[in-house]
Each structure stands twice: as C-alpha cells, then as structure tokens.
Amino acid sequence: MKKDYPVPAGYLERETEVKKSRFIARVAPVGSRDEVKAWLAQAQKDHPDARHICWAYQIGRPGSAAEAAMNDDGEPSGTAGKPILNVIQYKDMGDVLVMVIRYFGGIKLGAGGLVRAYAGAAERVLSAVDRVVRQPVIEARVTLSFADEQPLRHWCELHGASVDSVDYGPSVHARVSVPENRAQQFGAFCDAQKLDYSFER
Template structure:
C-alpha cells in the first residue's frame, strides 16, 4: 500500500466522441480491485449490449507504483485500444481508475493509427472532465491498553480520523485501529505518553 496520497475518481463519468461516424463512449470510474474492475466492465457491456467493442484498461493503487494494471483490446486489432487507454491513464497519474471505451462502428474503417488516436482521444476526453478526490492512505495498528485508557484513546481516534475496527476484552483491552497513515506519528506520541503498547503486525 502506498504511503502517499494520490488522485482517484470521485464519481463515474461518461463522455462521447465521434470519429468518422464511429461512436466512442468512454466511461471512467473508481475501482480498488480486479473484481470491482470486472464488475465495472460487465456493467458497461450490459448498458451497451449492441456495441461492437468494449475495450478497457485499469490501474489500481498509487499511479507512481501501481499494485496492478490490465487492459484489453476486446476484439480490436492488437495494441490499438487497451494500450492507448492505459497510456492516457498513466500519463494523467490517476490511481484506482478504470476506463471502458464502448465503440459503435460507423461503417468507415479507421486503420490502426486512427484507432489508437480515437481510443486515446476518448480516454483523454473523459479523464479531463473527471472529478477527482484524494486517496488518503490508511494503516491498521493493534494496541494493548488498560481499561481506563480506552476512553481517552477513543477520544483521540475521533479527533484524528481514526476508526476503532475491533475490540477484545481480556485481562487488558486489545484494540485494532484503522487510521490515516499520516496520523501514525501523532498516535505514537499519544500512546507513549499514556503507556499504551502498539504492535505493528
């Protein structure tokens, strides 16, 4: 998981481009796993079942060091659709993003160069208009504390955008905290002052 914030789609957006009577409908949105990406593609196919091609590319994770990326020409000549879509995504440096470009053939062949330009252009159109949010990396830490320390810790969590994911009560309180990565130093200061143990597993 990246420790740096990065831009990610804030919503799903569609833009249409017409090239020599072929319609290219580009749909962009946020995905955080291969499963979500496949579901996004299936939805696009379901929404435009009569289109000739549903070409796509996605990039998951920090665009500077992506966890995974994939693409498909979906029946177009090799290298003329998926790769241009992915190239534009990488150039825009957006993470957790998928673009599906749906093509309705207009009867005029575009040639390999024309296809590359059309798919890149459709992707560029939709990503240029796409509202972005900032993905804030989060981390999970386990803490061991006394019963009297739980309430102060919960108070700290509520002030720092942290969420208590799990609490187990035994001789001490075992608590799992999900928090923004940039809040970890502040948590370490807080726990040191309160005598709370952190385990980083």
C-alpha cells in the first residue's frame, strides 16, 4: 500500500547566474527510472552545448524512498548531485527529479561554491513548483476475459484508478492501482462483473 505524500504538480524551470555561470534548474514528477531517463534525454537535446547536466531523483515516499540516485556529470565528486538530493530530501517531496544544467562562465567556483550554486538552484525550483498530494492507493490483481477489459478500464477512468499492466494469455491478468477510499466500490464492481480479484496488502 502506498501512503500519501507530496509530489511536484508538474514540470517547472528556473534559471540563476553565479559568477557568469548559468544554472538552469528543472523539476519534473517521475514514477520510474525510465521516466528519469526520458527527462534527462530531453535536457541533453535542449542543451547540447551545456558543460554539465547534474541531477538527483527520489521515487517513493520521502524518508523511505524506494529508489534514489544522483549524478555529478563531470563536476568534482559530491559537489552537484549530492547537494541536489539533499535539497529534495529537505523539501520532503517524493516522485521527483531535479536536473541542473550548467553553462560555464569562465570563473571557477571552487568546491564550496559549486555546492552552494547547485543546492541554491535546486532550492529555487523546488520552492517555486506547486505540490499535489499523492493519494494512498491499493494494488489489486484481477483475472478477467478479453470482453471485460474495456468495462474495467472505463470504471478506472471514472474513479481515479489506473490499469498499470495487462498480461494476455488464456485469460487476462491485470494489475490495477485503486484509491484506498474506492476499494470497496472496486470490489463491488468486480463482484457484479463476476471478476476474480484480490488486493495486495
């Protein structure tokens, strides 16, 4: 069961300048490593001439994240990715990626200056982005026929649930994320449709 926690409401970009170096900070909501890779690829495409694209992300509940990672992208070790991740953790936000794109301005900042610049860029964009609360959801496994798939998807659309995966074999197996407060209604729907289901606790 996933508990509620704040996540970024959407994508946002903020730019700062420190001793002629440009720091372009981007924040984006992410739910998987593939989404992180897609955002990083987009940043590289948008800024092919940038000296560094440093980043950090945290997926899952703040304080007990399922996954977190960081990258200094050529900056001295510990001067970029770690300060960005520290700000993410301080902001108590989950499912979040922060990228800081740097264009070098010709003046070296030193290790302490880099830490302050990257942390400051991350702080600025995370303070500006709107937050939404990720509602608690419960995972369900459903066995159904091909004919039942469309009614299931329709119910999910109407009730804020999502079909996360579907495996097609002799019968169809679906994984569904159901808002915790809709679990009873979901069970009633499955009973009415004569679908075999179970909740993962």
